[in-house]
Amino acid sequence: NELVKGLDNPYCMVYGCHCYGQWFGQLGDGRAITLGEVYTEAGEDAGFYSDHLQELQLKGSGRSPYSRGFDGRAVLRSSVREFLASEAMHHLNVPTTRALSLIRTGATVRRPWYRSTTSSNPYSPTDNKNSKKVSQQDTLRRNTNNKFSPDVLLNEPGAVVCRVSRSFLRFGNLELFAKRQEIEELIALADFVCFKEYPHLLAIQKEDSSGTTPSIENLTGFLEHLPAGGPLRYIQLYRAVAESCAKLVSEWLRVGYVQGNMNSDNTLLGGRTLDYGPFGWMEKFDPFYQPFTSDTDGKFSFIRQPTAMSVNFAVLGETAFTALIKATSANSEEAAKYLEELQRIAEKEFSQHFWIHYDSVRRRKLGWKNFSESADGAYWAELEKLMHRFAGFSFCSYYYCILASMPLVISSQCDYTIFFRELSTAAGSSSSEEALMTLLKAFPHDFEDMNDINLPESQLKNMEGNLKSAWLEWLQKYLTRIQADGRPEEERRQEQNTANPKYILRNWMSALAYEKAEEDDVSIINELMELLQSPYDDGTAEQQQRWYHSTPYWARNLPGVAFMS
Numbered sequence: 003n004e005l006v007k008g009l010d011n012p013y014c015m016v017y018g019c020h021c022y023g024q025w026f027g028q029l030g031d032g033r034a035i036t037l038g039e040v041y042t043e044a045g046e047d048a049g050f051y052s053d054h055l056q057e058l059q060l061k062g063s064g065r066s067p068y069s070r071g072f073d074g075r076a077v078l079r080s081s082v083r084e085f086l087a088s089e090a091m092h093h094l095n096v097p098t099t100r101a102l103s104l105i106r107t108g109a110t111v112r113r114p115w116y117r118s119t120t121s122s123n124p125y126s127p128t129d130n131k132n133s134k135k136v137s138q139q140d141t142l143r144r145n146t147n148n149k150f151s152p153d154v155l156l157n158e159p160g161a162v163v164c165r166v167s168r169s170f171l172r173f174g175n176l177e178l179f180a181k182r183q184e185i186e187e188l189i190a191l192a193d194f195v196c197f198k199e200y201p202h203l204l205a206i207q208k209e210d211s212s213g214t215t216p217s218i219e220n221l222t223g224f225l226e227h228l229p230a231g232g233p234l235r236y237i238q239l240y241r242a243v244a245e246s247c248a249k250l251v252s253e254w255l256r257v258g259y260v261q262g263n264m265n266s267d268n269t270l271l272g273g274r275t276l277d278y279g280p281f282g283w284m285e286k287f288d289p290f291y292q293p294f295t296s297d298t299d300g301k302f303s304f305i306r307q308p309t310a311m312s313v314n315f316a317v318l319g320e321t322a323f324t325a326l327i328k329a330t331s332a333n334s335e336e337a338a339k340y341l342e343e344l345q346r347i348a349e350k351e352f353s354q355h356f357w358i359h360y361d362s363v364r365r366r367k368l369g370w371k372n373f374s375e376s377a378d379g380a381y382w383a384e385l386e387k388l389m390h391r392f393a394g395f396s397f398c399s400y401y402y403c404i405l406a407s408m409p410l411v412i413s414s415q416c417d418y419t420i421f422f423r424e425l426s427t428a429a430g431s432s433s434s435e436e437a438l439m440t441l442l443k444a445f446p447h448d449f450e451d452m453n454d455i456n457l458p459e460s461q462l463k464n465m466e467g468n469l470k471s472a473w474l475e476w477l478q479k480y481l482t483r484i485q486a487d488g489r490p491e492e493e494r495r496q497e498q499n500t501a502n503p504k505y506i507l508r509n510w511m512s513a514l515a516y517e518k519a520e521e522d523d524v525s526i527i528n529e530l531m532e533l534l535q536s537p538y539d540d541g542t543a544e545q546q547q548r549w550y551h552s553t554p555y556w557a558r559n560l561p562g563v564a565f566m567s
Contacts, residue, residue, distance in 0.1 A: 009038035009058065014066040015170070018178030019267040020317050022301055022310065028178060029267050030068025033076060034061045036170065057169055058102065062162040075111045081161035082516035082527060084278040088165065090507040090534040091275055096253045097246075098275040099167040104527075106519075109160035114152035116561035120513045149295045149565040159520055167274060169198040173314055174267035176322035185329045192236060192326055193228055199272040200242045204228065206235040233340040236326040240319060241347055246273025248355035251311045255304070256363045257503060258284040258418045262294035264302045264310045266317065280566050283506040285553045286446075287418040293509070295567045308356055316348045366501035367422055368480075369429050369494045371487035417552040419506050420444040426498035429484045430491055434477035438470075446552070503537040505549055509564070510557035 014031035042054045061084070062076025081104055091098035176195070179188035196203040207229040250273045254261065261268070262280035270276045280294035284304055292303035302310050323344055331337035365373035421444035431437035484494070507530070515526040533545055541550070557563050 006038075008040060012037050014068060015175060016068060016178060017172050017174035017267055018181060019174050019265050020177060020314065020321075021265045022313055023317050025181065026265070028068075029070075029174065031066055032069040032072060033063070033066070033074040034059055034170075035063050035066060037164075055168070056166050059165050059167070059170055060162055061165055062107075062160065073111070075107075075109065075160050076162065077111050077113050077158040078106060078161040078519055079115070079158060079516045080279070081163045082519055083281075083512045084163050084165070086507055086512055086515060086527065086530055086534065087278040087281060089531065090537070091257075091259070093535050094257050094503055094506075094537050096257060096259070096275060097250050097273055099165050099170070099270075102164040102166050105162050105164075107160040107162055110157050111160040112155055113158055114567070115154065115156050115158070116152055116566075117154045118561050120510065120517055120556065120560075120563075148559075150561070151295050151567045153561075167270075167276075168272055169195075169270075170276065171195050171198060171271045172267055172276070173269045173271060173318045173322075174265075176271070177266060177318065180322040180325040183325075185325060188322065188325060189329060192239065192322070193231060195271050196231070196235065196239055197228070200239060203235055203238050203242065204231070206231055206238060231330070232332075233327045233330045233336065236323055236330065237340055237343055237347075240323045240344060241351065243271055243273065243318070244315060244347055244352045245355045246271075247311055247315060248308075248352055249273060249359045250275065251308050252356055252359035252363050254307055255360065256367065256501060257506060258304070259506075260284060260291055260293060260302070260304050261307065262292070262297070262302065264307065264314065266314050269311070269314050282509050284418050285508055286415050287421070293565045295565055308360075312352050312356075315352050319344050319348045363501070366497055367425075369426060369484060369489075369498040371489055415446045416441075416444045419503065420550070420552060422502040423499070423504050426495045426502065428477070429481070429494065429498070431477075431481065434474045434481060437477045437481060438473050441473075444552070500538055504540060505533055505537045505545075507534060508553070509566075510554060510560070511549065513557070513560075513563050 012035050014035050016028065016030040019026040019029050037058045037060065039055055039057050042056060062081060063074065065072075065074035085101040085104040088098055088101035092100055171191075171194070176188065176191060179185075179191060193204075247269070254275075259275075260282050261275065262282065263277070268277045268279075280296075282291070282293035284291045289305035290300050290303040292300050294302065297303070300306065324341065327340045327344060328337050331340060361373050365371075421441060424441050424444055428437035428440040431440060487494070511530060515530055518524070518526045533541065533549060540546070
């Protein structure tokens with residue numbers, strides 16, 4: 003029980019919060035505490051400014067100065083979800099904080115949650131999950147947006163997750179000091195962000211500044227020796243945050259992930275996914291999928307996440323970075339020049355970065371050789387008409403040109419992950435009919451037996467005529483484009499399969515894991531950890547049967563799985 007050097011001076015961070023531009027005031031690490039920083043094994047000789055310097059933080063360790071009257075604890079249920087989700091995202095190649103360990107504390111923590119479990123759903127119109135055949139229409143009617151908050155207080159086992167990241171510095175950290183007009187602290191913290199996340203920016207110095215690179219042995223006083231930066235350093239920092247966060251949100255869309263809560267206190271300046279709370283991987287495609295019950299108007303729903311991130315980014319510029327520019331500029335003329343550039347980054351560059359990354363995402367998911375607006379504009383115009391016709395939406399196309407099949411996917415209630423995974427196989431079909439047969443496993447099942455994932459040919463024959471015709475028409479255009487690209491099939495299929503995972507952490511999988519863990523059985527946690535370390539592999543026949551299928555009947559609209567607080 004010795005204190006390890008470097009982990010012997012723990013601390014909590016204070017930060018503020020904007021919710022879609024509205025200031026919520028001061029928050030802080032209410033149940034998290036940073037132990038310190040360590041080098042990974044490969045980092046000792048990598049230099050001080052390195053990805054190998056990682057911060058260790060405990061979540062659920064108890065009260066802090068920022069607990070705001072709460073107990074600072076975490077329950078095993080949410081801790082298992084965060085532990086699995088962090089590692090799942092890492093192996094999906096989505097920027098994220100990591101999870102080092104998960105420990106059950108032995109304490110009992112009282113939390114509001116839902117009385118339903120994976121084996122009993124009192125909210126279902128039938129109590130028997132193995133009941134006789136339920137029609138597709140009845141099941142889809144059940145899947146309405148009748149979300150509600152937890153309805154019972156439960157005594158749950160406590161747990162602590164140790165999470166790891168280059169830093170846990172949030173938008174809200176800078177915003178709080180700007181709101182308080184504590185400019186000296188704001189500048190120091192902005193330099194610290196550069197130091198931890200974008201160290202190349204420390205080379206940008208004022209002409210009259212002096213300083214030396216701080217040593218690893220003297221982190222405490224590093225700000226005293228750090229070269230002073232002028233407004234250019236903070237402009238470039240804002241630009242770096244723009245690209246990091248734009249790339250992050252495009253990657254969320256690639257794997258069908260919804261963060262749930264996208265307030266500025268849940269947004270990292272380093273562009274990584276943080277605070278796995280009311281998150282979820284979208285199963286049935288719904289552009290407005292949102293598991294978080296508090297987001298009643300869906301402002302953080304799946305397809306609105308790029309907009310939400312751009313709002314966070316713009317507000318960060320209006321508050322923290324505006325204050326930084328004004329405080330470090332030599333005169334009002336210089337400040338005006340940099341403030342104009344700041345506005346341009348917020349209004350144009352974030353969007354440009356997003357579309358560059360998202361165009362790449364869409365190209366890889368489709369298996370196309372190229373993807374550009376100039377070449378595909380007419381095609382996208384046709385898609386927009388189909389989206390309106392099939393889904394009845396009346397929205398701007400700005401964030402909705404996901405791919406050509408989206409209106410069909412909306413209408414067909416397809417599983418997002420399965421559809422794109424099978425598309426790499428369908429792309430090699432000799433006809434649109436053959437391709438459609440390949441994609442059928444992504445369509446809703448006949449729910450008589452959810453263990454049977456092999457759909458009969460009769461399902462194709464029974465498909466509604468207009469829908470079938472629309473699918474065949476789209477697939478014919480898709481196959482024509484694939485053939486015109488002339489890519490070697492193995493090359494094309496490999497790229498698609500590295501963009502479209504076969505396995506994601508579906509919420510019902512997490513529920514199975516944490517409910518078993520509450521019985522001191524970690525077998526499902528271990529099974530999922532093994533599965534999620536290779537999400538792009540086909541897996542064994544047993545893994546495919548167990549985990550590669552759409553939402554089981556018992557989990558559809560199940561509180562705590564389909565939605566949560």
